[in-house]
Amino acid sequence: xxxxxxxxxxxxxxxEGSLALAEVESHGMRIDTExxxxxxxxxxxxxxxxxxxxxxxxxxxxxxxEFGLKTSLGSRVQLGKVxxxxxGYETKRRTKTGRAKTDEKAxxxxxxxxxxDYLRMEKLKKLRGTYLHGVKxxxxxxxxxxxxxxxxxxxHRGQSDTPNFQNIPIRDPMIGKxxxxxxxxxxGHVLVEIDYGALEFxxxxxxxxxxxxxxxxxxSNKDIHRDIAMECYKLALGEVTKDSRFYAKNQFVFPxxxxxxxxxxxxxxxxxxxxxxxxxxxxxxxxxxLKSRGIKGPHxxxxxxxxxxxxxxxxxxxxxERRTEWWNKYRKRGWFRLMTGFVMAGVxxxxxxxxxxxxxPAFHCLLWSLIRLVKWMKKEKMRSCIIGQIHDSIVADIHxxxxxxxxxxxxxxxxxxxxxxxxxxxxxxxxxxEIAKTNWFEKREFAI
DNA sequence: ACAAACTGCCAC
DNA sequence: AAACGTGGCAGTTTGT
Numbered sequence: 001x002x003x004x005x006x007x008x009x010x011x012x013x014x015x016e017g018s019l020a021l022a023e024v025e026s027h028g029m030r031i032d033t034e035x036x037x038x039x040x041x042x043x044x045x046x047x048x049x050x051x052x053x054x055x056x057x058x059x060x061x062x063x064x065x066e067f068g069l070k071t072s073l074g075s076r077v078q079l080g081k082v083x084x085x086x087x088g089y090e091t092k093r094r095t096k097t098g099r100a101k102t103d104e105k106a107x108x109x110x111x112x113x114x115x116x117d118y119l120r121m122e123k124l125k126k127l128r129g130t131y132l133h134g135v136k137x138x139x140x141x142x143x144x145x146x147x148x149x150x151x152x153x154x155x156h157r158g159q160s161d162t163p164n165f166q167n168i169p170i171r172d173p174m175i176g177k178x179x180x181x182x183x184x185x186x187x188g189h190v191l192v193e194i195d196y197g198a199l200e201f202x203x204x205x206x207x208x209x210x211x212x213x214x215x216x217x218x219x220s221n222k223d224i225h226r227d228i229a230m231e232c233y234k235l236a237l238g239e240v241t242k243d244s245r246f247y248a249k250n251q252f253v254f255p256x257x258x259x260x261x262x263x264x265x266x267x268x269x270x271x272x273x274x275x276x277x278x279x280x281x282x283x284x285x286x287x288x289x290l291k292s293r294g295i296k297g298p299h300x301x302x303x304x305x306x307x308x309x310x311x312x313x314x315x316x317x318x319x320x321e322r323r324t325e326w327w328n329k330y331r332k333r334g335w336f337r338l339m340t341g342f343v344m345a346g347v348x349x350x351x352x353x354x355x356x357x358x359x360x361p362a363f364h365c366l367l368w369s370l371i372r373l374v375k376w377m378k379k380e381k382m383r384s385c386i387i388g389q390i391h392d393s394i395v396a397d398i399h400x401x402x403x404x405x406x407x408x409x410x411x412x413x414x415x416x417x418x419x420x421x422x423x424x425x426x427x428x429x430x431x432x433x434e435i436a437k438t439n440w441f442e443k444r445e446f447a448i
Numbered sequence: 449a450c451a452a453a454c455t456g457c458c459a460c
Numbered sequence: 461a462a463a464c465g466t467g468g469c470a471g472t473t474t475g476t
Binding site for chain 1: 461462463464465466467468469470471472473
């Protein structure tokens with residue numbers, strides 16, 4: 001694969017982007033190292049307690065009998081052998097080498113106390129190893145400086161490592177709190193996180209130039225993920241929760257836009273419904289809800305999702321048509337162009353052709369804004385600084401006296417200036433802001 | 449003994 | 461015909 005900037009501005013974006021991110025790295029983020037140590041100790045205590053409990057279980061006795069001195073709790077191959085061969089539990093799920101899968105989903109189906117404790121222990125180990133120790137290892141004088149690059153991801157997305165600042169847990173509140181509360185503002189500062197609303201869907205509309213999609217992405221009363229959640233789960237407007245919207249977004253809308261189809265979408269959506277975690281806003285389980293609406297099992301649900309897929313294609317007919325044209329054009333030429341001025345040449349799959357023109361330019365909007373803001377803050381000799389970037393959001397450590405200025409400027413740059421620079425952005429852009437006074441976990445929505 | 453591959457899980 | 465995409469990291473297993 002070969003990627004080339006074909007315009008001076010495209011070249012400048014990466015050059016100046018690298019410089020701006022180097023500046024971001026040099027600022028670094030403040031870490032509450034004492035809290036970090038306390039949290040590591042607490043996690044260790046809980047891990048040890050769970051380990052002791054596991055070792056008293058009969059299943060572990062079998063495990064020990066089978067593997068003797070080689071017994072290792074961290075070995076899922078061993079766990080799989082004990083559960084699915086020795087003890088005779090059954091699973092259809094296989095890894096690509098043919099072994100029984102031992103991931104969270106496969107294990108949860110067993111509904112065994114031993115396995116539940118095992119999964120809880122593994123989650124805590126992940127927290128302690130990847131995140132808590134991952135941060136501790138890299139902190140110098142109370143400051144963490146993750147690397148941010150713009151030249152490594154195939155799609156032109158940004159990337160972060162040592163430690164990866166872009167995958168700090170947030171969805172599990174217990175785990176999220178443990179690690180995020182260790183990220184704190186400097187004295188007299190607050191943490192400010194500004195993210196683009198529905199950036200990827202907006203860029204998607206800009207790329208396909210589907211008039212209905214553009215209209216959809218331009219109307220702040222409309223919300224594609226919420227509206228599709230209503231269709232997928234047969235919900236009324238007031239019944240959609242954050243969770244049901246989340247699943248509609250990540251297991252239907254984006255998958256469909258990037259090349260998946262109703263069978264796989266239905267399968268994934270259904271397993272979330274079956275787990276019982278999803279409810280209407282009024283508290284009815286979605287399983288019961290769908291049953292009362294005539295969808296009684298996975299088969300009926302798949303038919304329903306096939307219908308939703310057809311609706312999506314009807315909603316955005318230009319998109320449906322232009323996908324094929326786009327793919328055929330690439331097949332003829334062997335290369336394609338991003339809206340931000342980069343040419344990508346080489347062998348790509350169909351799904352990559354659907355994804356790359358959107359994922360890269362979406363990040364480029366963020367990068368363009370970040371460059372502007374970093375330059376501005378430097379020029380103004382502000383005490384505040386940008387400390388990180390997460391694909392469609394900018395994290396900053398802002399002095400309280402500079403908060404208003406920063407918010408106004410950030411909104412201006414992110415929603416208006418970038419559109420002036422790039423006329424291909426034919427939808428409005430919106431940003432949401434969160435502020436954390438004590439630590440990153442405590443961030444709260446804040447109206448600019 | 450070391451490297452690569454595999455598996456799993458965290459984020460957008 | 462085929463069936464979302466991008467990343468990092470840890471621990472184990474397999475290959476050289």
